[in-house]
Amino acid sequence: MSSNSAKSATNETDTHQVLTFVLGEETYGVDILRVQEIRGWQAVTKIPNSPPHVLGVLNLRGSIVPIVDLRKRFNLAQAEYTAITVIIVLTVRSEAGRRDFGVVVDGVSDVVDVEAGAVKPTPDLGSRAATDHIRGLVSIAERMVVLLDIDRLIGAQITEPLADAAVLAEAARAA
Amino acid sequence: MGMDLAQFHEAFFEESFEAIESMEAALLKLDVGAPDPEVINTVFRVAHSIKGGAGMFNFSDIASFTHTLETLLDGVRAGRTRLSTPIMDLLLKSVDVMREMLRATQRKESFDPQRVADLQFDLEVAVAKTSAEPPAVAAPAPAPAPASPAPPAAAPPAAAATPGAAAAAAGASEWRIGVKPLENMLSRGNEPLALFAALAEHGELSVEASVEEIPPLASLDPHRCYVHWQLGLKSTVSKEQIAEAFEWVEGDCDYTITPAGTAAPAAPSAPAATPAVAPADTPRVAPPPAAAASAAAPAPAPEAPAAAKAAPKAEASGGGDASSIRVATQKLDELINTVGEVVITQSMLAQLGALAEGPSAERLRSGLAQLERNVRELHESVMRVRMLPIGSAFSRFPRLVRDVAQRLGKQIDLKLTGEQTELDKTVLERIGDPLVHLVRNSIDHGIEMPDERVAAGKSAAGTVHLEAFHRGSAIIIEVSDDGKGLDCERILAKARSRGLVGASETPSEEAIFELIFLPGFSTAEQTTDLSGRGVGMDVVRRNIKALGGKIDIRSTRGKGSRFTISLPLTLAIVDGQSVCVGEETYIVPLVSIVESLQIKASGVNRLSNAGEVISFRGDYLPLLRLHDLFGVEPRSRAVQEGLVVVAEGDGQRVGLFVDDLRGQQQVVIKSLERNYGQVPGVSGATILGDGSVALILDVAGLIRSASRRAAA
Numbered sequence: 001m002s003s004n005s006a007k008s009a010t011n012e013t014d015t016h017q018v019l020t021f022v023l024g025e026e027t028y029g030v031d032i033l034r035v036q037e038i039r040g041w042q043a044v045t046k047i048p049n050s051p052p053h054v055l056g057v058l059n060l061r062g063s064i065v066p067i068v069d070l071r072k073r074f075n076l077a078q079a080e081y082t083a084i085t086v087i088i089v090l091t092v093r094s095e096a097g098r099r100d101f102g103v104v105v106d107g108v109s110d111v112v113d114v115e116a117g118a119v120k121p122t123p124d125l126g127s128r129a130a131t132d133h134i135r136g137l138v139s140i141a142e143r144m145v146v147l148l149d150i151d152r153l154i155g156a157q158i159t160e161p162l163a164d165a166a167v168l169a170e171a172a173r174a175a
Numbered sequence: 176m177g178m179d180l181a182q183f184h185e186a187f188f189e190e191s192f193e194a195i196e197s198m199e200a201a202l203l204k205l206d207v208g209a210p211d212p213e214v215i216n217t218v219f220r221v222a223h224s225i226k227g228g229a230g231m232f233n234f235s236d237i238a239s240f241t242h243t244l245e246t247l248l249d250g251v252r253a254g255r256t257r258l259s260t261p262i263m264d265l266l267l268k269s270v271d272v273m274r275e276m277l278r279a280t281q282r283k284e285s286f287d288p289q290r291v292a293d294l295q296f297d298l299e300v301a302v303a304k305t306s307a308e309p310p311a312v313a314a315p316a317p318a319p320a321p322a323s324p325a326p327p328a329a330a331p332p333a334a335a336a337t338p339g340a341a342a343a344a345a346g347a348s349e350w351r352i353g354v355k356p357l358e359n360m361l362s363r364g365n366e367p368l369a370l371f372a373a374l375a376e377h378g379e380l381s382v383e384a385s386v387e388e389i390p391p392l393a394s395l396d397p398h399r400c401y402v403h404w405q406l407g408l409k410s411t412v413s414k415e416q417i418a419e420a421f422e423w424v425e426g427d428c429d430y431t432i433t434p435a436g437t438a439a440p441a442a443p444s445a446p447a448a449t450p451a452v453a454p455a456d457t458p459r460v461a462p463p464p465a466a467a468a469s470a471a472a473p474a475p476a477p478e479a480p481a482a483a484k485a486a487p488k489a490e491a492s493g494g495g496d497a498s499s500i501r502v503a504t505q506k507l508d509e510l511i512n513t514v515g516e517v518v519i520t521q522s523m524l525a526q527l528g529a530l531a532e533g534p535s536a537e538r539l540r541s542g543l544a545q546l547e548r549n550v551r552e553l554h555e556s557v558m559r560v561r562m563l564p565i566g567s568a569f570s571r572f573p574r575l576v577r578d579v580a581q582r583l584g585k586q587i588d589l590k591l592t593g594e595q596t597e598l599d600k601t602v603l604e605r606i607g608d609p610l611v612h613l614v615r616n617s618i619d620h621g622i623e624m625p626d627e628r629v630a631a632g633k634s635a636a637g638t639v640h641l642e643a644f645h646r647g648s649a650i651i652i653e654v655s656d657d658g659k660g661l662d663c664e665r666i667l668a669k670a671r672s673r674g675l676v677g678a679s680e681t682p683s684e685e686a687i688f689e690l691i692f693l694p695g696f697s698t699a700e701q702t703t704d705l706s707g708r709g710v711g712m713d714v715v716r717r718n719i720k721a722l723g724g725k726i727d728i729r730s731t732r733g734k735g736s737r738f739t740i741s742l743p744l745t746l747a748i749v750d751g752q753s754v755c756v757g758e759e760t761y762i763v764p765l766v767s768i769v770e771s772l773q774i775k776a777s778g779v780n781r782l783s784n785a786g787e788v789i790s791f792r793g794d795y796l797p798l799l800r801l802h803d804l805f806g807v808e809p810r811s812r813a814v815q816e817g818l819v820v821v822a823e824g825d826g827q828r829v830g831l832f833v834d835d836l837r838g839q840q841q842v843v844i845k846s847l848e849r850n851y852g853q854v855p856g857v858s859g860a861t862i863l864g865d866g867s868v869a870l871i872l873d874v875a876g877l878i879r880s881a882s883r884r885a886a887a
Binding site: 048 | 512513515516519759804806846847850851854860867868869870
């Protein structure tokens with residue numbers, strides 16, 4: 001994890017911190033305030049008849065937390081779970097209340113400050129690409145970061161499979 | 176005083192609700208013919224303290240209403256008002272109204288002012304009626320023999336508080352006031368000086384202290400007040416106004432207020448024979464001075480000392496209530512969660528410790544064994560914190576039974592046993608309604624009218640018995656009555672007419688009783704406002720099932736019925752059997768397991784399209800393969816290589832095919848729904864000793880999802 005980039009604007013009021021992580025070739029970002037913790041990969045308990053992207057549940061200090069594989073959620077090629085595979089535990093707020101869940105990612109990159117003005121809207125990719133769960137795109141140190149809206153991504157119904165998928169990477173590239 | 180009192184509101188409401196409950200309970204205990212003065216005092220105290228609190232917080236409606244109620248109760252206490260059934264009804268109605276007013280005020284809603292005003296008017300009428308009667312006890316109080324201080328609360332204050340007394344006193348221009356602090360006055364934060372200051376507001380006050388009781392320094396307890404005072408107050412205020420100053424020290428201090436110039440009794444200085452520290456159970460107040468006064472000068476009633484007014488309060492403070500604190504349930508749940516974590520960490524350490532080698536390994540293991548014991552104790556005590564005696568759920572029944580019985584014209588004796596039996600708070604909260612329904616049913620349908628009972632050779636009054644006790648790891652609550660019992664023929668006829676039972680079928684008695692749990696089943700010929708509320712036995716059963724319990728009926732025609740509810744001790748823990756399928760471990764609740772067995776390949780029969788069945792004790796049971804249902808790769812698909820767990824859910828038995836059984840253990844139930852969602856066939860999850868998660872099976876749910884799958 002190199003501490004580089006856009007840390008200059010910390011005092012700006014419209015700035016918020018984003019945790020970035022890598023999934024395949026892409027870099028994604030989530031609001032740091034939604035991150036509960038980051039932990040190493042650990043075997044999960046499978047939930048019968050769950051959608052494929054729900055790997056199972058883990059014991060997180062006494063509460064039972066579902067683990068979602070974002071690669072499967074975004075229809076990326078399957079990766080091996082290794083010792084460096086990371087679970088980011090996030091909090092989702094919805095009308096159903098607060099839920100915690102973990103996402104499996106390839107690796108965590110950095111914490112960066114993002115100015116609200118720097119966030120570009122997601123381009124329209126046509127009906128093929130539902131991009132509800134993308135809050136916007138931002139360029140950080142020459143890299144494209146897809147900012148995720150995790151409330152939309154997981155929402156009230158974690159059990160529901162995500163309608164869209166592979167187009168996400170394309171969306172990033174198109175922007 | 177700009178202090179924000181709002182922060183204390185919640186405490187006031189909670190305490191008031193509790194106080195009202197105890198008031199209601201006390202009222203129901205009262206025998207109208209021969210009221211126990213102690214019980215009347217309890218009731219009076221409640222009204223008094225609610226009035227005080229409401230006044231302090233400026234809830235003027237409540238304060239005004241309770242003031243009227245208090246006046247009536249004071250009359251009852253003083254013997255001016257004879258307790259009668261109409262008065263009792265009035266008092267019970269007041270309990271309801273007070274509760275509603277408090278609830279409305281708490282929620283900042285409005286309540287029906289007309290209802291309150293009507294009742295308050297009725298109370299005032301009751302007060303006025305008795306006040307108008309010649310004050311029977313105002314006749315010269317016969318000087319009680321000094322040796323018999325028997326009913327201190329009843330007689331002397333009666334005389335003292337009569338309107339006559341007030342009237343006579345109103346004209347006085349100088350008062351003599353005796354003040355004698357009880358031992359705990361100072362320790363309860365009451366300050367005599369503040370009292371004098373309050374009195375001095377009424378006029379010129381002279382104070383004379385008697386110090387003869389102060390012991391030698393060596394035996395002096397600095398927290399006690401040994402001094403008592405004789406005050407002279409030059410003022411034309413009424414006795415009541417003076418008494419107001421004593422409102423806050425009531426119970427901590429004896430006092431007398433008499434017009435000066437009459438044969439005023441001395442300050443209620445205890446005669447030498449009475450030690451200053453009165454044992455808690457002796458009436459602390461009136462008798463000695465009262466007796467002394469009337470012996471010295473057979474004074475006419477108005478001058479009798481009013482000291483006895485302080486009596487009831489004194490006993491209140493003397494009551495040996497176990498001390499307790501209020502804690503938010505959420506904090507408790509957090510505590511329980513944390514302890515659950517500690518339990519898991521401990522078992523993880525134990526597993527590591529078992530593998531440890533080297534010189535210090537033995538010491539590590541003994542330390543871990545100690546930790547295990549401590550953790551188990553900690554766990555048990557924390558779980559006990561959530562347990563509450565069932566008495567609080569029972570407490571509403573005396574009133575309910577009284578009301579229902581009165582309305583139906585039946586005579587009912589309610590017997591409550593096992594009120595101390597403890598059960599989980601959540602269970603306790605949710606068991607109330609089913610119990611109410613069962614008790615109502617017993618009275619409505621079970622117990623006969625008095626003449627019927629007499630004709631049947633029973634006592635005119637029927638008995639409804641509510642009983643709670645522990646049996647194994649379950650709580651049993653029984654509602655039984657000695658009424659006419661369930662009428663099998665009528666239930667069967669009704670079931671036949673509804674097509675629930677075929678005309679040719681003759682079900683067993685047990686099966687007939689089961690019928691009353693079917694939705695919409697009622698044999699009551701006409702629905703009263705008790706039955707037919709749309710809450711039937713099916714709801715009762717559903718509620719009990721939701722708590723993981725079950726309900727059984729036993730009934731004998733003409734002798735009565737008994738409904739037995741059995742509930743798990745707590746919702747948070749279940750006794751489970753670990754089973755494994757492939758890599759996965761599941762927990763089957765022990766309550767749903769009938770038997771586990773191994774069967775031969777030939778023991779499984781395939782029904783053309785409806786799956787497999789096994790033969791078990793002469794019945795054929797569907798065989799559910801857990802690996803198929805859950806999509807797990809099993810160790811083996813061959814029946815003879817695994818085990819079959821015969822389990823029961825929703826009254827249906829099935830065989831669950833699993834790879835193997837593991838140990839039995841108590842598991843802490845964790846919600847799967849909170850972060851994830853409902854999973855068919857799974858009721859929750861738990862955390863095993865190694866920190867991994869295991870799912871808890873819901874047998875009824877498994878059966879349902881298997882049959883859906885078969886239908887698809």
